[in-house]
Amino acid sequence: MDTNSDAQTDFGTQGIYVTGDEYTRDTNYIESRITGDAADGYPVEAGRYRLVVARACPWAHRSTIVRRLLGLEDAISIGVCGPTHDVRSWTFDLDEGGVDPVLGIARLQDAYFKRTPNYPRGITVPAMVDVPSGAVVTNNFPQITLDFSTEWTEFHREGAPDLYPEALREEMAIVNKRVFTEVNNGVYRCGFAGSQESYDAAYERLFTALDWLDERLATQRFLMGDTITEADVRLFTTLVRFDAVYHGHFKCNRNKLSEMPVLWAYARDLFQTPGFGDTVNFEQIKEHYYVVHEDLNPTRIIPTGPDTSGWSTAHGRESLGGRPFGSGTAPTRPADD
Numbered sequence: 001m002d003t004n005s006d007a008q009t010d011f012g013t014q015g016i017y018v019t020g021d022e023y024t025r026d027t028n029y030i031e032s033r034i035t036g037d038a039a040d041g042y043p044v045e046a047g048r049y050r051l052v053v054a055r056a057c058p059w060a061h062r063s064t065i066v067r068r069l070l071g072l073e074d075a076i077s078i079g080v081c082g083p084t085h086d087v088r089s090w091t092f093d094l095d096e097g098g099v100d101p102v103l104g105i106a107r108l109q110d111a112y113f114k115r116t117p118n119y120p121r122g123i124t125v126p127a128m129v130d131v132p133s134g135a136v137v138t139n140n141f142p143q144i145t146l147d148f149s150t151e152w153t154e155f156h157r158e159g160a161p162d163l164y165p166e167a168l169r170e171e172m173a174i175v176n177k178r179v180f181t182e183v184n185n186g187v188y189r190c191g192f193a194g195s196q197e198s199y200d201a202a203y204e205r206l207f208t209a210l211d212w213l214d215e216r217l218a219t220q221r222f223l224m225g226d227t228i229t230e231a232d233v234r235l236f237t238t239l240v241r242f243d244a245v246y247h248g249h250f251k252c253n254r255n256k257l258s259e260m261p262v263l264w265a266y267a268r269d270l271f272q273t274p275g276f277g278d279t280v281n282f283e284q285i286k287e288h289y290y291v292v293h294e295d296l297n298p299t300r301i302i303p304t305g306p307d308t309s310g311w312s313t314a315h316g317r318e319s320l321g322g323r324p325f326g327s328g329t330a331p332t333r334p335a336d337d
Contacts, residue, residue: 028121051128052078070152071333076152080094114133179235184237268313272311
């Protein structure tokens with residue numbers, strides 16, 4: 001990892017910074033948007049943009065789920081980086097010759113540099129890349145998925161769910177904020193704590209939030225009620241990594257997800273829903289965290305477990321009612337490899 005000073009460690013490919021004893025996430029994204037009115041100069045246009053992700057990354061995982069749920073595969077192509085990377089850039093290790101076949105680059109940083117020469121911030125995924133110019137349009141991952149729902153409607157599949165219902169947006173913003181701050185970021189706050197005091201505080205915050213979610217989901221099938229929304233996508237990508245990575249690697253070990261009956265059943269319900277489990281790659285998830293975070297795992301040994309067969313067991317959440325896709329239908333197209 002790059003070291004900028006004794007006080008700050010820069011994990012440039014993930015936007016993670018440890019300042020003093022506590023970690024913060026760099027949220028200064030490239031904020032251009034792809035919209036129907038092309039207000040930022042980037043119009044919604046099928047085939048023009050490439051979504052670059054890594055299967056290992058929870059932030060990128062959100063975009064692969066939403067793209068699949070909405071049926072945007074033909075409109076937005078996908079490039080997949082390997083699970084590991086060097087100190088500066090994600091790389092296309094999984095492609096023949098280590099080069100993305102559409103963008104023609106070996107390192108994602110090349111697309112960032114096309115946008116801003118010597119781009120100084122984290123080379124992060126997901127990134128939406130303008131194929132004609134080869135330049136990154138945006139890496140603002142929370143906005144990317146919202147725009148998939150609201151700006152790309154012309155290209156949604158028949159039966160696509162409404163993941164961002166207008167009537168729920170105000171309440172969803174409150175839920176999403178707590179999930180992002182306390183859970184999505186909370187596991188990292190534990191993992192990269194620089195002192196016992198900061199770790200203890202982070203640990204308490206994380207499990208307080210998980211207990212709140214456990215209580216919320218005890219009487220309703222999904223976070224916002226009877227149907228899957230953007231809020232469930234955002235929570236799922238952390239939950240699915242919890243036992244495989246965060247419990248041990250990040251010391252989030254009050255209990256495993258599989259030992260929290262409500263959250264475990266909820267996570268399995270989503271995992272077994274097309275668009276969720278079929279976008280998960282546990283091997284790449286583990287390889288990323290245990291190999292890249294050498295400061296936390298200097299041996300770079302990747303654990304063999306945990307057993308993931310439990311994700312396919314009955315969850316019983318149907319008893320709460322609800323319609324996962326609302327008035328829509330599940331995607332039937334096979335998931336991208």
